[in-house]
Amino acid sequence: MSDIKTLTDFQSDALKEVGNIGIGHATTSLSRMVNKQVGISLPELKLIPLIKVPLLVRNEEPVIGIILELKGDAKGFLLLLLSKQTAKFLVRLVIGEADVTKGFDEMETSVLKELGNIMGGTYISALSNFLSISIGLSPPSDVYDISDAIINQVVCLMSPDVEDVLFLKTQFDINSEKIDGKILIFTDSNSLTKMLEAINKLVGN
């Protein structure tokens, strides 16, 4: 399998656009669930060595992480990282209550997993439809721990087969208020060939 090390401006723009469409769909679904307007920052997209990713998302604070694995034509991971306050805020929007003084109980965790699941599901279905490729999704896992350590484990899990990743990072806000929520998407660089072929087909090259 050819390993693409650099992207042309066109490829980078096209992948950013595809990511944007996917994340746009994902936030629309989140918006429906919480019944508020959800916005996103322009995604940051980079093709970089996997082990450099931690430098782009440094955070020693604990966060709630909802993690989904991408399979099929695009392999990798999708992470939703939320500060405790943000996670509780989202839970409150969905079920009406959330105790910020405590950790996360089963009910709250399952709400957050469901949010991750729906966002992940809409992201990959938008991507699959748009690019006519087939992407599968694992059930969500949850973890509440040091943000850096969560990223560290994802890097470890990918590292046996992957040198470079297409890394996409975006922040989201609710009712125009900045909240401490991030979406990170790791795509194995081997999957890039398939995605770029699909993009080329789409633009008629």
Next chain:
Amino acid sequence: MDPKPEKIIIGIAELVVVHNPAVLVTIGLGSCVAISIRDPVARFGGLSHILLPSISEANNKSNPMKFADSAIEMVVDLLLEKGCAKSRLEAKIAGGASMFNIGSSSINIGERNIEAVKKKLNELNIPLLASDTGSNYGRTVEFNIASGIMYVKSAFHDTKEI
């Protein structure tokens, strides 16, 4: 007491060997393992942050600091170059957690990393003085070269001194 020693941050797949005084830090270990090796007499020590068990199983061998076996060899070689005695070297390790289980990646990479580290230390006859490994939470490590104490911090547990 020494003045506050310099803190050196070690990232994923990096390693550092220095003379006392210094504190070597690695932040947010998930399944990765931090390995300290120190010569208490020469007052040299090193810390490495590995993410995979073995260079021999890897397709891409360009960065030996990524793997337990090759990184340990590198640290030991650097220490010997500085005049440390192999017979005095001693090790401590932390990390190798499995914070979440997901999809196809059920093979516990943390456990495999810990095993590979222990195997290599054993092979080189370096005693493992202490360890804080496994379980399901992330760790931040600070290794003090002067005292040989490794502080292991985590989000929801008390800091351990090993």
